[in-house]
Amino acid sequence: DADVTQTPRNRITKTGKRIMLECSQTKGHDRMYWYRQDPGLGLRLIYYSFDVKDINKGEISDGYSVSRQAQAKFSLSLESAIPNQTALYFCATSDLGYNEQFFGPGTRLTVL
Amino acid sequence: QKEVEQNSGPLSVPEGAIASLNCTYSDRGSQSFFWYRQYSGKSPELIMFIYSNGDKEDGRFTAQLNKASQYVSLLIRDSQPSDSATYLCAVKKVEGAQKLVFGQGTRLTINP
Numbered sequence A: 001d002a003d004v005t006q007t008p009r010n011r012i013t014k015t016g017k018r019i020m021l022e023c024s025q026t027k028g029h030d031r032m033y034w035y036r037q038d039p040g041l042g043l044r045l046i047y048y049s050f051d052v053k054d055i056n057k058g059e060i061s062d063g064y065s066v067s068r069q070a071q072a073k074f075s076l077s078l079e080s081a082i083p084n085q086t087a088l089y090f091c092a093t094s095d096l097g098y099n100e101q102f103f104g105p106g107t108r109l110t111v112l
Numbered sequence B: 001q002k003e004v005e006q007n008s009g010p011l012s013v014p015e016g017a018i019a020s021l022n023c024t025y026s027d028r029g030s031q032s033f034f035w036y037r038q039y040s041g042k043s044p045e046l047i048m049f050i051y052s053n054g055d056k057e058d059g060r061f062t063a064q065l066n067k068a069s070q071y072v073s074l075l076i077r078d079s080q081p082s083d084s085a086t087y088l089c090a091v092k093k094v095e096g097a098q099k100l101v102f103g104q105g106t107r108l109t110i111n112p
Helices: none
Strands: A002-006 A011-015 A019-026 A031-036 A040-049 A052-059 A065-070 A072-078 A087-095 A107-111 B005-007 B011-014 B020-026 B030-038 B045-050 B052-056 B062-066 B070-076 B085-093 B099-102 B107-109
Touching: A002 A087, A002 B045, A011 A019, A019 A087, A019 A107, A031 A072, A031 B005, A040 A072, A040 B085, A040 B099, A072 A087, A072 B005, B011 B020, B020 B030, B020 B085, B020 B107, B030 B052, B030 B062, B030 B070, B045 B052, B045 B062, B045 B070, B070 B085
Parallel strands: A011 A107, B011 B107
Antiparallel strands: A002 A019, A019 A072, A031 A040, A031 A087, A040 A052, A065 A072, A087 A107, B005 B020, B020 B070, B030 B045, B030 B085, B052 B062, B062 B070, B085 B099, B085 B107
C-alpha cells in the first residue's frame, strides 16, 4: 500500500460548490503539506501543519482551509470553488529535521 | 524576482550525453537544496539533496552548489530516455518555519 494516499484522484465540480480533498499517511510523520501545481508555476504551498495542533498558511492560502484530524490525516477544503482553482493538488509529508518530503499521487481538480 | 528560478525548457539532450539543469535562488539564508524528478502525471520524487558548497555525486547524478553565486545545478551523465521528465529545484529556508520553495521546473527530453 502507498505511504501517502489522496482521495479523490480526480474530481470535476461546478463553481460555488464545496469540495474536500483528503490525505492520509502511514509514514508516521508529524509534518504534512498541501501544494497546488499549475503548468509553468511549479509547486506552490497552500497550507502546512507540523503537528495536530499546528496549522500554518502557505503562500497561496486564500480560498482554502484545512483540517488536521489526526497525525495521519490532513484535509484541504475549498469552501466555494472557482475556476482558477483548477489544478493538480499534492499532499506531502516529512519527518522532523527532514531531508525529504514524500508526495501523494495527487488529485486533479477541475472547476467548471 | 522569484525566490527559486529555473529555465522551464524544454531542454533536449541526445541519449548518452550529459544533461545540465540549473537553478538560482534569491535568499542567501537558504540552507538546503533539493532536486526532485516528476514524470508526467506523477508525483515528485527526490533525486538528491545538497547543503555544502561543491559537488555531490550519486550514480549518474551530480549536484553542484555554489552559495556565493546562489546557484545549484544537477548534472545527469550518460542520459537515458527514462530520464525524460520535469526536474524541480527546491530550496529549504531555515528562518521561521522550515518549508520548501520550489522552482517552476525544467522539462528534460532525452532523444534516442
